Amino acid sequence: MAWLHTWFGLVLGYVLIVVFFFGSLSVFDREIDRWALPETRFAPQPMPSFDRMLSPIFKQMKPEPAELEAARARVGGSLPAELAVMNWAVYTTHRDPVLAMYAEFAVPNNPNDPDDHVHGHVTIDPRNGRLLGDDQLKVGSEFFYPMHISLHVTWKDLGYWIVGLAALAMLAALVSGLVIHRRIFREFFTLRPRKHVQRSTLDLHNLTGVVALPFHFFFALTGLTIFAGIYLPVSETMLKPQAQAAAVHEAKAKGLPFKPAGVAAPLASVDAMVLEAKRRWAARGMAGEVGYLYVNHVGDRNSYVSLYRAGSDRVTLVGQPIHFEGTTGRVLYEEPPSSAVASVNDFLTGLHLQHFEHWLLRWFYVFGGLTGCVCIATGFIFFVEKRKRQHAQAGVSGARWVDAFAVTSVTGMLIATLAMLIANRVLPIELAQRGDWQKASFWGVWLLTFAHAAARGAMPRMTRLSPAWREQCLAVAALAPAAVILNWVTTGDHLLKTLAEGYWPVAGLDLALLAVGSIAAGAAVRLRRGERAVAAPAASLDEAAAAGAGTADREAARA
Amino acid sequence: MTTSQPTVGVVSRVAAALLGGWLFAWGFVTLGIMLLLRAGMPYSDARTLTYLLAFLVYLAGLCWSFAMRRARSAWLTLAGGGAAMTALAWWLARASL
Amino acid sequence: MRSLLRACALLCSLGGLAWLALAMEVHWHQVRGGRASLAPHKARLLRVMGALALSGSLVLCLRADHASMAVLVWVMSLAVSSVGVAFALAWRPRSLSWLVGWVR
Numbered sequence: 001m002a003w004l005h006t007w008f009g010l011v012l013g014y015v016l017i018v019v020f021f022f023g024s025l026s027v028f029d030r031e032i033d034r035w036a037l038p039e040t041r042f043a044p045q046p047m048p049s050f051d052r053m054l055s056p057i058f059k060q061m062k063p064e065p066a067e068l069e070a071a072r073a074r075v076g077g078s079l080p081a082e083l084a085v086m087n088w089a090v091y092t093t094h095r096d097p098v099l100a101m102y103a104e105f106a107v108p109n110n111p112n113d114p115d116d117h118v119h120g121h122v123t124i125d126p127r128n129g130r131l132l133g134d135d136q137l138k139v140g141s142e143f144f145y146p147m148h149i150s151l152h153v154t155w156k157d158l159g160y161w162i163v164g165l166a167a168l169a170m171l172a173a174l175v176s177g178l179v180i181h182r183r184i185f186r187e188f189f190t191l192r193p194r195k196h197v198q199r200s201t202l203d204l205h206n207l208t209g210v211v212a213l214p215f216h217f218f219f220a221l222t223g224l225t226i227f228a229g230i231y232l233p234v235s236e237t238m239l240k241p242q243a244q245a246a247a248v249h250e251a252k253a254k255g256l257p258f259k260p261a262g263v264a265a266p267l268a269s270v271d272a273m274v275l276e277a278k279r280r281w282a283a284r285g286m287a288g289e290v291g292y293l294y295v296n297h298v299g300d301r302n303s304y305v306s307l308y309r310a311g312s313d314r315v316t317l318v319g320q321p322i323h324f325e326g327t328t329g330r331v332l333y334e335e336p337p338s339s340a341v342a343s344v345n346d347f348l349t350g351l352h353l354q355h356f357e358h359w360l361l362r363w364f365y366v367f368g369g370l371t372g373c374v375c376i377a378t379g380f381i382f383f384v385e386k387r388k389r390q391h392a393q394a395g396v397s398g399a400r401w402v403d404a405f406a407v408t409s410v411t412g413m414l415i416a417t418l419a420m421l422i423a424n425r426v427l428p429i430e431l432a433q434r435g436d437w438q439k440a441s442f443w444g445v446w447l448l449t450f451a452h453a454a455a456r457g458a459m460p461r462m463t464r465l466s467p468a469w470r471e472q473c474l475a476v477a478a479l480a481p482a483a484v485i486l487n488w489v490t491t492g493d494h495l496l497k498t499l500a501e502g503y504w505p506v507a508g509l510d511l512a513l514l515a516v517g518s519i520a521a522g523a524a525v526r527l528r529r530g531e532r533a534v535a536a537p538a539a540s541l542d543e544a545a546a547a548g549a550g551t552a553d554r555e556a557a558r559a
Numbered sequence: 560m561t562t563s564q565p566t567v568g569v570v571s572r573v574a575a576a577l578l579g580g581w582l583f584a585w586g587f588v589t590l591g592i593m594l595l596l597r598a599g600m601p602y603s604d605a606r607t608l609t610y611l612l613a614f615l616v617y618l619a620g621l622c623w624s625f626a627m628r629r630a631r632s633a634w635l636t637l638a639g640g641g642a643a644m645t646a647l648a649w650w651l652a653r654a655s656l
Numbered sequence: 657m658r659s660l661l662r663a664c665a666l667l668c669s670l671g672g673l674a675w676l677a678l679a680m681e682v683h684w685h686q687v688r689g690g691r692a693s694l695a696p697h698k699a700r701l702l703r704v705m706g707a708l709a710l711s712g713s714l715v716l717c718l719r720a721d722h723a724s725m726a727v728l729v730w731v732m733s734l735a736v737s738s739v740g741v742a743f744a745l746a747w748r749p750r751s752l753s754w755l756v757g758w759v760r
Contacts, residue, residue, distance in 0.1 A: 211738035228610040246602030315724035364732035
């Protein structure tokens with residue numbers, strides 16, 4: 001169990017800390033978008049009129065150029081100039097000032113996949129229907145969030161598999177950690193910061209692992225079940241006939257046409273359907289707004305419109321859809337309350353994806369995520385500090401590299417994130433591929449932090465805590481407030497203004513940045529003191545010898 | 560278990576845990592769905608329920624394979640059990656069509 | 657009103673976990689000084705008070721929010737409070753002494 005915990009934890013810890021950190025940022029991804037895209041800094045809006053505003057925009061949507069190219073390659077040649085639209089979707093949340101609109105276009109002539117399709121999407125200002133420029137990178141929801149779910153490794157879903165493996169390792173680390181550290185209740189509050197580095201690091205590791213154990217466990221587990229279709233794709237392979245039969249049967253039972261009729265027909269008033277849906281929800285005692293609107297078989301006689309209620313008042317996800325016949329607007333099917341199994345799944349999924357409106361709980365989630373990061377980081381530090389002396393004596397450089405990677409994945413990752421936010425403010429607005437340049441800043445700076453950590457952790461200095469930690473903390477202490485100042489200088493929305501207006505998306509991020517900067521500064525100061533104190537090597541050796549006799553330290557020896 | 564274990568043994572055990580465990584989870588899901596379908600549960604519910612349990616099963620297999628004395632027993636139970644469940648599910652699926 | 661309920665819930669979690677911590681000898685010594693003794697019946701009393709405070713916290717959470725969210729808020733409040741109590745015991749143990757000032 002100790003071997004499992006140490007090695008699975010170490011190898012996948014680097015992935016896991018990235019997932020936890022960007023997961024924590026993703027709790028406020030749309031708020032980060034507001035900071036990064038000043039032109040979207042207005043209040044969240046309800047879904048606008050489909051008939052008057054959304055429909056004309058949909059009719060003009062085109063597939064993504066990159067996806068079109070890939071489709072051409074798959075079909076082996078030419079595609080018609082205009083691809084037929086299959087379906088439309090609109091999605092809004094209580095946090096979004098801007099509206100996301102999606103379309104799927106059918107790709108004909110694919111010999112391998114008759115259902116082949118490509119996607120298109122636009123983002124609009126719902127107050128006036130203005131399209132947001134293509135190159136407006138939503139740093140939160142389009143960079144930090146995908147980083148969390150797939151590390152931006154999209155080739156053959158490999159990123160999802162890596163994150164999934166890390167989640168599984170996390171669960172194994174929690175279970176094996178409990179086996180190693182059995183006395184979790186007796187040592188629940190134990191934290192001895194004045195003891196030597198290994199003991200106090202292990203205390204903090206145990207504390208952060210145990211107090212947020214339900215959080216860590218459920219987030220890893222629900223993360224896996226959310227993407228279970230990728231890890232165990234039974235419906236697409238072995239049980240495809242059963243899945244297909246069930247889908248057709250379900251569509252028939254609901255009266256929803258599974259395939260288009262091939263006969264063109266116009267869409268009736270969707271606004272009227274929205275009104276009817278809201279009336280029905282209110283009649284069932286769950287009045288609400290439309291969160292998700294879906295039009296299937298667009299422009300066909302068999303088209304239907306599905307309206308889902310925005311579930312921001314509870315954990316369970318968007319639910320209770322009502323389906324309308326596209327051509328006439330009459331109600332085809334009002335979904336009954338979910339089955340027990342579906343309810344449990346919706347609750348667990350909603351727990352992870354958090355579309356609910358509850359700011360305290362969201363901040364608690366950030367706390368949980370950062371606690372997980374501390375747990376992993378202290379795990380690294382404990383591993384390295386324990387083996388440093390042995391490795392230095394044996395001339396082995398293993399601990400040095402683990403340390404370099406650890407620094408890169410803790411402070412380095414933070415520096416890269418701050419660099420991206422700064423680039424977002426500093427790069428000229430008219431710069432072509434501005435979004436790509438921001439991403440390049442992130443990756444480039446992260447690479448630099450690794451080079452720095454590797455260089456500073458060189459052999460002669462190995463037996464002491466690598467100076468890279470302190471130096472990178474100083475960098476964070478400088479970059480974080482710099483980002484806040486740049487926000488002020490480039491947009492005029494300084495903290496006093498945003499606090500006075502109560503515009504929390506921007507004020508919140510600015511305050512968080514200032515907090516991060518001061519914590520990093522404090523850490524740098526403490527590390528400096530620690531470096532000076534190590535100038536008394538005899539004292540620390542005695543401490544280590546004395547601590548070795550403690551029974552609780554047996555787990556330190558075993559790990 | 561210490562770091563002095565022979566490398567092949569380590570690789571074998573990790574592989575048994577991850578690959579064998581995955582196969583076991585696959586078998587669990589496919590067999591679970593087929594049995595639930597037979598019991599009258601709709602497909603989507605059957606799939607959802609087995610998915611909810613699948614990773615707990617995978618986790619249990621993973622931890623268990625590290626608790627085993629020999630990697631071979633881990634391989635046999637996880638990969639073997641997984642293959643057996645998958646085969647049974649396959650047979651049930653063909654029989655129902 | 658809801659914010660007030662949630663704030664009270666958080667305070668109850670903090671207090672409850674502090675009492676549970678102080679029911680343990682090692683933490684009792686941190687707050688009361690190295691040689692202060694903790695009689696078993698007092699320890700039990702602290703544990704009961706701790707459990708009651710945590711239950712009270714859950715009730716307050718349930719009054720503030722829909723059940724599904726309330727439970728999550730409560731569980732996370734325990735995590736936050738635990739870290740708070742651990743940090744207090746590590747760096748400012750005397751700050752918790754007023755919670756048990758009535759114990760002889």
